[in-house]
Amino acid sequence: MKKVAVIGSGTMGNGIAHVFAQNGFPVSLVDISEEALQRALGTISKNLDRIVAKGNLTEEQKEQTLQNITTYTNTQEGVKEADLVVEAATENVDLKLKIFRDLDSFTKPTAILASNTSSISITKIASVTNRPDKVIGMHFMNPVPVMKLVEVIRGYSTSDEVTQQVLDLSKQLGKVPAEANDYPGFVANRVLMPMINEAIYTLFEGVAGVEEIDTIMKLGMAHPMGPLQLADFIGLDVCLSILNVLYEGFGNPKYAPCPLLVNMVQAGHKGAKSGQGFYSWANGPKDLVVADRFKK
Numbered sequence: 001m002k003k004v005a006v007i008g009s010g011t012m013g014n015g016i017a018h019v020f021a022q023n024g025f026p027v028s029l030v031d032i033s034e035e036a037l038q039r040a041l042g043t044i045s046k047n048l049d050r051i052v053a054k055g056n057l058t059e060e061q062k063e064q065t066l067q068n069i070t071t072y073t074n075t076q077e078g079v080k081e082a083d084l085v086v087e088a089a090t091e092n093v094d095l096k097l098k099i100f101r102d103l104d105s106f107t108k109p110t111a112i113l114a115s116n117t118s119s120i121s122i123t124k125i126a127s128v129t130n131r132p133d134k135v136i137g138m139h140f141m142n143p144v145p146v147m148k149l150v151e152v153i154r155g156y157s158t159s160d161e162v163t164q165q166v167l168d169l170s171k172q173l174g175k176v177p178a179e180a181n182d183y184p185g186f187v188a189n190r191v192l193m194p195m196i197n198e199a200i201y202t203l204f205e206g207v208a209g210v211e212e213i214d215t216i217m218k219l220g221m222a223h224p225m226g227p228l229q230l231a232d233f234i235g236l237d238v239c240l241s242i243l244n245v246l247y248e249g250f251g252n253p254k255y256a257p258c259p260l261l262v263n264m265v266q267a268g269h270k271g272a273k274s275g276q277g278f279y280s281w282a283n284g285p286k287d288l289v290v291a292d293r294f295k296k
Helices: 011-022 034-053 059-067 075-079 093-106 122-126 160-172 188-204 210-221 227-234 236-250 259-266
Strands: 004-007 027-030 069-072 084-087 112-115 135-140 149-154 176-181
Touching (some): 004 011, 004 075, 034 059, 034 069, 084 093, 093 122, 188 236, 236 259
Parallel strands (some): 027 069, 149 176
Antiparallel strands (some): 135 149
8 A cells, every 4th residue: 555545634634644644655635624634734743843852753754744745625636546545534424424435436446445433333334335345444543643553443344355454554654453343332432432421420420520530540540531531532522422323233221321421512512622521621631620510
């Protein structure tokens, strides 16, 4: 695989483009918004500056990384020469199905089509293409340039050859791939989201406050971040979406999202992205305070 295209220039998309470009791949970064693309390039540049400041990258390598990225607002133009396309659009089933229908038409027949989805069925995504054997999940973790894991998800029809190519490619990026089969939530979110949901229920039922829950999980379980802060960081809307996928996929009430989470998302309190969740993010991640609603 020599040429890569990334669909979506948001938090995950620009991170994925950054990692491929830093490892020498020509990357086409595709988004419908030119403004979003320019914002993404600014984010990548700032993240590269941090790596340079730590002495892990030279200025020349930073410039080469940025030169490896070409932006497109026309999807067909951006993906036509790609050997691998990684979709990193919003976690919405209908949107992803439309994107993969288009990618199947726009890319060369040999191209591998990957999704960065954190919960949506790879088998379902593959079903709208004429190459289900070449559709796979590449679930990067946020922040992509820092986190080592790539959860590689095999759809029902994904071939052994494609799976091995993606596992090898992930290692080439300096990542640690872990293979999973295609069931709701895969591994990462099937384990993580019920824990986050239970933490929200613990708050909802008055067992303990926000800081107490997070402190107990950080100091007692050696978690680097408490589950409520992590939920804010991921996005409460994303957490709700994944829990709904688990609940609908398994039909098991243990995955039912906490009513408090549902109300917060409906009220527009989505965590870091909206500035308000379980914590107030107004002063940035280094100066978090519990949101007024949850103060004692």
